[in-house]
Amino acid sequence: MIYIKASTPSPGAAAWFAGVVLVLALVAGGVAYAQEPQRLPTVTLRAGMHNIVAMVARTPEQRAVGLMHRREMATHEGMLFVFEQPAVQCFWMKNTLLPLSIAFIADDGTIVNLADMQPQSLDSHCSSKPVRYALEMNQGWFARRAVGPGFRLAGGPFGN
Known part of the structure; x- marks a missing residue:
């Protein structure tokens, strides 16, 4: 049997302990909040006759979260980075629950290359050359519509 002697903490120790508890409560609350999918303004893009409603991730924070924690996404929805x-x-796909396909896109809307990405993976998927845009859609969206490298998207930053 183990006996523990209890004593009254000093005022400084009690304040330190209260501070630690407060920080832990704030962190736990932040983690719960961070697990909600983000909602961002959208833009309508076109791939031929197919419309895409893409949330636009512009800031480093928005891009870092991306489509994390989302459990479902409509066929015509995606995210434009x-x-x-x-x-x-x-x-990469850390904390991303959906299988996604990504298109790396040049300034004029031309798809440079595509990659399929698996959920919860730390595998890196990169553009084959420098680009300013990337579009994530449900996995297989581009292939089912015969949209591949060299195809030009329209709408939003890519013009008509």
């Missing part, structure tokens, strides 16, 4: 400068863009 907008970067400040053209660069080789790489994506």
